[in-house]
Amino acid sequence: MSTLSDALTAYRICARAEGKSQRTIQWITSSVGYFSDFLGGDLDIEMITGNDLRRFIIALQDSQKYRNHPYTKQQHNKLSPQTIETYARAIRAFFGYLCREGLIETNPMIKVKMPKVPKKVVPTLSGADLEKLLSQPDKRTDRGFRDYTLILTFVDTGDRLSEIANLKLDDVDLENGYLKVMGKGSRERYVPFGHKVAKALLKYKLKHRPEPTATDRFFLTADSRALGAERIEKVINEYGKKAGIKRCYPHKLRHTSSVMYLRNGGDPFSLQKKLGHSSLAMTRHYSNLADSDVRAQHLRYGVADRLRV
Numbered sequence: 001m002s003t004l005s006d007a008l009t010a011y012r013i014c015a016r017a018e019g020k021s022q023r024t025i026q027w028i029t030s031s032v033g034y035f036s037d038f039l040g041g042d043l044d045i046e047m048i049t050g051n052d053l054r055r056f057i058i059a060l061q062d063s064q065k066y067r068n069h070p071y072t073k074q075q076h077n078k079l080s081p082q083t084i085e086t087y088a089r090a091i092r093a094f095f096g097y098l099c100r101e102g103l104i105e106t107n108p109m110i111k112v113k114m115p116k117v118p119k120k121v122v123p124t125l126s127g128a129d130l131e132k133l134l135s136q137p138d139k140r141t142d143r144g145f146r147d148y149t150l151i152l153t154f155v156d157t158g159d160r161l162s163e164i165a166n167l168k169l170d171d172v173d174l175e176n177g178y179l180k181v182m183g184k185g186s187r188e189r190y191v192p193f194g195h196k197v198a199k200a201l202l203k204y205k206l207k208h209r210p211e212p213t214a215t216d217r218f219f220l221t222a223d224s225r226a227l228g229a230e231r232i233e234k235v236i237n238e239y240g241k242k243a244g245i246k247r248c249y250p251h252k253l254r255h256t257s258s259v260m261y262l263r264n265g266g267d268p269f270s271l272q273k274k275l276g277h278s279s280l281a282m283t284r285h286y287s288n289l290a291d292s293d294v295r296a297q298h299l300r301y302g303v304a305d306r307l308r309v
Helices: 004-017 022-039 050-061 081-100 127-134 142-157 161-165 195-208 229-242 250-263 268-275 291-301
Strands: 178-182 188-192
Touching (some): 004 022, 004 081, 022 050, 022 081, 050 081, 127 142, 142 229, 142 250, 161 178, 161 229, 188 268, 250 268
Antiparallel strands (some): 178 188
16 A cells, blocks of 8 residues: 555655656655545545545635745635646646556546636737836946846847846857857746847846855846846846836746747747757747737738728
8 A cells, every 4th residue: 555645755866866846756756745634634546536635626626826835825716627627637747757657557536637727828928018117227326237137138039038047157158149048947048038138137147246255047036146036037027017007027037028029029949949849839829919910910801901892
Protein backbone atom coordinates (compact mmCIF):
# COMPACT_ATOMS: atom_id res chain seq x y z
CA MET A 1 0.00 0.00 0.00
CA SER A 2 1.26 3.44 -0.97
CA THR A 3 -0.51 6.60 0.18
CA LEU A 4 -0.73 9.95 -1.59
CA SER A 5 1.81 11.49 0.78
CA ASP A 6 4.25 8.60 0.18
CA ALA A 7 3.80 8.95 -3.57
CA LEU A 8 4.27 12.72 -3.37
CA THR A 9 7.56 12.27 -1.52
CA ALA A 10 8.72 9.84 -4.20
CA TYR A 11 7.66 12.31 -6.91
CA ARG A 12 9.67 15.16 -5.38
CA ILE A 13 12.82 13.02 -5.22
CA CYS A 14 12.35 11.91 -8.84
CA ALA A 15 11.54 15.43 -10.07
CA ARG A 16 14.64 16.91 -8.43
CA ALA A 17 16.80 14.14 -9.91
CA GLU A 18 15.34 14.87 -13.36
CA GLY A 19 16.13 18.58 -13.00
CA LYS A 20 12.52 19.78 -12.83
CA SER A 21 12.19 23.41 -11.78
CA GLN A 22 11.24 24.24 -8.20
CA ARG A 23 8.20 26.01 -9.60
CA THR A 24 6.98 22.83 -11.34
CA ILE A 25 7.56 20.73 -8.24
CA GLN A 26 5.65 23.23 -6.11
CA TRP A 27 2.79 23.32 -8.65
CA ILE A 28 2.37 19.53 -8.53
CA THR A 29 2.85 19.34 -4.76
CA SER A 30 0.31 22.03 -3.87
CA SER A 31 -2.28 20.75 -6.38
CA VAL A 32 -2.05 17.18 -5.10
CA GLY A 33 -2.23 18.52 -1.54
CA TYR A 34 -5.51 20.31 -2.28
CA PHE A 35 -6.79 17.14 -3.97
CA SER A 36 -5.86 15.05 -0.91
CA ASP A 37 -7.69 17.49 1.40
CA PHE A 38 -10.75 17.24 -0.84
CA LEU A 39 -10.67 13.43 -0.68
CA GLY A 40 -10.67 13.65 3.10
CA GLY A 41 -7.36 12.07 3.98
CA ASP A 42 -4.18 10.34 2.92
CA LEU A 43 -5.73 7.63 0.75
CA ASP A 44 -4.17 4.60 -0.88
CA ILE A 45 -3.30 5.72 -4.44
CA GLU A 46 -4.80 2.51 -5.87
CA MET A 47 -8.20 3.52 -4.48
CA ILE A 48 -8.35 6.88 -6.31
CA THR A 49 -10.39 7.01 -9.53
CA GLY A 50 -10.99 9.34 -12.44
CA ASN A 51 -14.37 10.24 -10.96
CA ASP A 52 -12.57 11.56 -7.88
CA LEU A 53 -10.80 14.09 -10.09
CA ARG A 54 -14.08 14.96 -11.82
CA ARG A 55 -15.73 15.58 -8.44
CA PHE A 56 -12.75 17.72 -7.44
CA ILE A 57 -13.13 19.81 -10.61
CA ILE A 58 -16.84 20.36 -9.87
CA ALA A 59 -16.00 21.36 -6.28
CA LEU A 60 -13.42 23.87 -7.55
CA GLN A 61 -16.00 25.36 -9.91
CA ASP A 62 -18.13 26.18 -6.87
CA SER A 63 -15.20 27.35 -4.77
CA GLN A 64 -14.37 30.97 -3.97
CA LYS A 65 -11.03 32.63 -4.62
CA TYR A 66 -8.38 32.33 -1.89
CA ARG A 67 -10.52 30.00 0.22
CA ASN A 68 -8.36 28.73 3.11
CA HIS A 69 -5.43 30.83 1.83
CA PRO A 70 -3.01 31.58 4.70
CA TYR A 71 -2.27 35.18 3.67
CA THR A 72 -5.00 36.46 1.35
CA LYS A 73 -8.59 37.19 2.36
CA GLN A 74 -11.25 35.05 0.70
CA GLN A 75 -13.06 36.78 -2.17
CA HIS A 76 -16.66 36.41 -3.31
CA ASN A 77 -15.88 35.66 -6.95
CA LYS A 78 -15.26 32.09 -8.10
CA LEU A 79 -12.01 30.49 -9.20
CA SER A 80 -11.24 31.16 -12.85
CA PRO A 81 -11.49 28.34 -15.43
CA GLN A 82 -7.73 28.78 -16.02
CA THR A 83 -6.97 28.12 -12.34
CA ILE A 84 -9.21 25.05 -12.21
CA GLU A 85 -7.67 23.64 -15.38
CA THR A 86 -4.20 24.20 -13.92
CA TYR A 87 -5.07 22.15 -10.81
CA ALA A 88 -6.56 19.37 -12.93
CA ARG A 89 -3.55 19.19 -15.26
CA ALA A 90 -1.18 18.97 -12.29
CA ILE A 91 -3.08 16.04 -10.79
CA ARG A 92 -3.26 14.24 -14.12
CA ALA A 93 0.49 14.76 -14.61
CA PHE A 94 1.15 13.40 -11.11
CA PHE A 95 -0.80 10.21 -11.78
CA GLY A 96 1.00 9.91 -15.12
CA TYR A 97 4.25 9.88 -13.15
CA LEU A 98 2.87 7.19 -10.77
CA CYS A 99 2.00 5.00 -13.72
CA ARG A 100 5.37 5.47 -15.46
CA GLU A 101 7.20 4.57 -12.24
CA GLY A 102 5.08 1.44 -11.76
CA LEU A 103 3.52 2.65 -8.51
CA ILE A 104 0.09 2.04 -10.06
CA GLU A 105 -0.82 -0.35 -12.88
CA THR A 106 -2.99 2.03 -14.89
CA ASN A 107 -3.49 5.78 -14.89
CA PRO A 108 -7.08 6.43 -13.70
CA MET A 109 -6.91 10.04 -14.91
CA ILE A 110 -6.00 9.34 -18.52
CA LYS A 111 -9.63 9.46 -19.70
CA VAL A 112 -10.56 12.52 -17.65
CA LYS A 113 -11.10 15.46 -19.99
CA MET A 114 -9.74 18.77 -18.80
CA PRO A 115 -12.27 21.56 -18.17
CA LYS A 116 -12.65 23.98 -21.06
CA VAL A 117 -10.95 27.35 -20.72
CA PRO A 118 -12.56 30.27 -22.58
CA LYS A 119 -10.31 31.80 -25.23
CA LYS A 120 -9.94 35.49 -24.48
CA VAL A 121 -8.40 38.33 -26.44
CA VAL A 122 -4.79 38.80 -25.37
CA PRO A 123 -4.62 41.97 -23.21
CA THR A 124 -2.16 44.49 -24.66
CA LEU A 125 -1.25 48.15 -24.36
CA SER A 126 -1.34 50.70 -27.16
CA GLY A 127 1.71 52.58 -28.38
CA ALA A 128 0.42 55.68 -26.62
CA ASP A 129 0.07 53.69 -23.37
CA LEU A 130 3.66 52.49 -23.65
CA GLU A 131 4.97 56.00 -24.22
CA LYS A 132 2.99 57.24 -21.23
CA LEU A 133 4.28 54.36 -19.09
CA LEU A 134 7.89 55.00 -20.08
CA SER A 135 7.54 58.70 -19.26
CA GLN A 136 6.68 58.00 -15.60
CA PRO A 137 10.11 57.11 -14.13
CA ASP A 138 12.33 60.09 -13.27
CA LYS A 139 15.36 59.26 -15.40
CA ARG A 140 17.47 61.84 -13.56
CA THR A 141 17.62 59.54 -10.52
CA ASP A 142 19.34 56.17 -10.17
CA ARG A 143 16.11 54.38 -9.31
CA GLY A 144 14.12 56.16 -12.01
CA PHE A 145 16.63 55.30 -14.73
CA ARG A 146 16.75 51.70 -13.53
CA ASP A 147 12.97 51.43 -13.74
CA TYR A 148 12.88 53.09 -17.17
CA THR A 149 15.50 50.59 -18.40
CA LEU A 150 13.55 47.69 -16.92
CA ILE A 151 10.31 48.64 -18.65
CA LEU A 152 12.05 49.34 -21.96
CA THR A 153 13.78 45.95 -21.81
CA PHE A 154 10.49 44.14 -21.14
CA VAL A 155 8.82 45.94 -24.03
CA ASP A 156 11.61 45.32 -26.54
CA THR A 157 12.51 41.71 -25.70
CA GLY A 158 9.15 40.29 -24.57
CA ASP A 159 10.99 38.33 -21.89
CA ARG A 160 9.27 36.75 -18.90
CA LEU A 161 9.44 38.32 -15.45
CA SER A 162 11.64 35.52 -14.08
CA GLU A 163 14.02 35.85 -17.03
CA ILE A 164 14.58 39.57 -16.46
CA ALA A 165 14.79 39.23 -12.67
CA ASN A 166 17.48 36.52 -12.96
CA LEU A 167 19.69 38.37 -15.45
CA LYS A 168 23.35 38.44 -14.44
CA LEU A 169 26.04 40.86 -15.57
CA ASP A 170 27.56 38.27 -17.91
CA ASP A 171 24.13 37.58 -19.44
CA VAL A 172 23.95 41.08 -20.95
CA ASP A 173 25.95 41.20 -24.19
CA LEU A 174 25.97 44.90 -24.99
CA GLU A 175 28.42 44.56 -27.87
CA ASN A 176 26.32 42.08 -29.86
CA GLY A 177 22.88 43.12 -28.56
CA TYR A 178 21.74 39.91 -26.83
CA LEU A 179 20.43 38.80 -23.46
CA LYS A 180 21.17 35.24 -22.37
CA VAL A 181 18.12 34.04 -20.45
CA MET A 182 17.04 30.80 -18.83
CA GLY A 183 13.47 30.07 -19.87
CA LYS A 184 10.87 27.49 -18.90
CA GLY A 185 12.08 23.93 -18.66
CA SER A 186 15.66 25.16 -18.07
CA ARG A 187 15.99 26.03 -21.77
CA GLU A 188 18.65 28.65 -22.38
CA ARG A 189 18.24 31.07 -25.28
CA TYR A 190 19.60 34.35 -26.64
CA VAL A 191 17.15 37.22 -27.01
CA PRO A 192 18.06 40.22 -29.20
CA PHE A 193 17.47 43.83 -28.19
CA GLY A 194 17.57 47.09 -30.13
CA HIS A 195 19.75 50.20 -30.05
CA LYS A 196 17.61 52.14 -27.55
CA VAL A 197 17.70 49.26 -25.08
CA ALA A 198 21.45 48.83 -25.60
CA LYS A 199 21.99 52.51 -24.85
CA ALA A 200 19.80 52.36 -21.72
CA LEU A 201 21.41 49.14 -20.42
CA LEU A 202 24.90 50.57 -20.90
CA LYS A 203 24.05 53.85 -19.17
CA TYR A 204 22.41 52.02 -16.27
CA LYS A 205 25.42 49.72 -15.89
CA LEU A 206 28.02 52.51 -15.98
CA LYS A 207 26.22 55.37 -14.25
CA HIS A 208 23.16 54.27 -12.27
CA ARG A 209 23.83 50.70 -11.10
CA PRO A 210 25.07 50.62 -7.48
CA GLU A 211 28.18 48.68 -6.57
CA PRO A 212 27.01 45.18 -5.58
CA THR A 213 28.15 43.61 -2.36
CA ALA A 214 27.31 39.94 -2.81
CA THR A 215 25.44 39.48 -6.10
CA ASP A 216 26.14 39.53 -9.82
CA ARG A 217 22.52 40.22 -10.77
CA PHE A 218 22.18 42.99 -13.35
CA PHE A 219 19.25 44.90 -11.86
CA LEU A 220 19.80 45.92 -8.23
CA THR A 221 18.02 47.73 -5.42
CA ALA A 222 19.39 50.99 -4.02
CA ASP A 223 21.22 49.03 -1.31
CA SER A 224 22.96 46.77 -3.85
CA ARG A 225 20.76 43.69 -3.49
CA ALA A 226 19.24 41.70 -6.34
CA LEU A 227 15.97 43.23 -7.53
CA GLY A 228 13.51 40.34 -7.10
CA ALA A 229 10.59 39.36 -9.31
CA GLU A 230 7.94 40.49 -6.81
CA ARG A 231 9.54 43.91 -6.50
CA ILE A 232 9.78 44.30 -10.28
CA GLU A 233 6.10 43.41 -10.62
CA LYS A 234 5.21 45.99 -7.97
CA VAL A 235 7.33 48.67 -9.67
CA ILE A 236 5.61 48.16 -13.03
CA ASN A 237 2.18 48.13 -11.41
CA GLU A 238 2.89 51.42 -9.61
CA TYR A 239 4.04 53.17 -12.79
CA GLY A 240 1.03 51.78 -14.61
CA LYS A 241 -1.30 53.36 -12.05
CA LYS A 242 0.51 56.70 -12.41
CA ALA A 243 0.08 56.47 -16.17
CA GLY A 244 -3.64 55.73 -15.81
CA ILE A 245 -3.26 52.19 -17.17
CA LYS A 246 -5.61 49.56 -15.77
CA ARG A 247 -3.79 46.43 -14.58
CA CYS A 248 -0.22 46.90 -15.75
CA TYR A 249 2.03 43.89 -15.11
CA PRO A 250 5.12 42.27 -16.70
CA HIS A 251 3.27 39.57 -18.66
CA LYS A 252 1.04 42.25 -20.20
CA LEU A 253 4.22 43.90 -21.47
CA ARG A 254 5.24 40.50 -22.92
CA HIS A 255 1.87 40.25 -24.70
CA THR A 256 2.20 43.83 -25.95
CA SER A 257 5.73 43.28 -27.21
CA SER A 258 4.66 40.15 -29.10
CA VAL A 259 1.61 41.67 -30.78
CA MET A 260 3.48 44.86 -31.74
CA TYR A 261 6.35 42.79 -33.14
CA LEU A 262 3.90 41.11 -35.52
CA ARG A 263 2.13 44.38 -36.34
CA ASN A 264 5.46 45.91 -37.29
CA GLY A 265 6.13 43.14 -39.80
CA GLY A 266 7.80 40.43 -37.70
CA ASP A 267 6.97 36.80 -38.47
CA PRO A 268 5.62 34.15 -36.06
CA PHE A 269 8.65 31.88 -36.51
CA SER A 270 11.22 34.41 -35.29
CA LEU A 271 8.79 35.48 -32.55
CA GLN A 272 8.56 31.86 -31.39
CA LYS A 273 12.35 31.71 -30.98
CA LYS A 274 12.46 35.11 -29.30
CA LEU A 275 9.78 34.19 -26.75
CA GLY A 276 11.16 30.72 -26.07
CA HIS A 277 7.96 28.90 -27.02
CA SER A 278 8.41 25.17 -27.56
CA SER A 279 5.88 25.10 -30.40
CA LEU A 280 4.45 27.52 -32.93
CA ALA A 281 0.96 26.78 -31.59
CA MET A 282 1.83 28.72 -28.44
CA THR A 283 2.76 31.75 -30.56
CA ARG A 284 -0.29 31.67 -32.85
CA HIS A 285 -2.62 33.40 -30.39
CA TYR A 286 -0.53 36.56 -30.83
CA SER A 287 -1.33 36.41 -34.53
CA ASN A 288 -4.98 37.03 -33.72
CA LEU A 289 -4.98 40.79 -34.01
CA ALA A 290 -6.25 42.99 -31.22
CA ASP A 291 -9.81 44.32 -31.54
CA SER A 292 -8.61 47.69 -32.79
CA ASP A 293 -6.71 46.03 -35.65
CA VAL A 294 -9.71 43.95 -36.64
CA ARG A 295 -11.91 47.05 -36.71
CA ALA A 296 -9.37 49.01 -38.74
CA GLN A 297 -9.13 46.18 -41.27
CA HIS A 298 -12.91 45.89 -41.41
CA LEU A 299 -13.36 49.62 -42.04
CA ARG A 300 -10.90 49.30 -44.90
CA TYR A 301 -12.11 46.05 -46.47
CA GLY A 302 -15.64 45.47 -45.11
CA VAL A 303 -18.42 44.45 -47.51
CA ALA A 304 -21.50 46.49 -46.55
CA ASP A 305 -19.80 49.89 -46.69
CA ARG A 306 -18.82 49.20 -50.30
CA LEU A 307 -22.35 48.44 -51.42
CA ARG A 308 -24.36 51.16 -53.13
CA VAL A 309 -27.47 50.81 -51.00
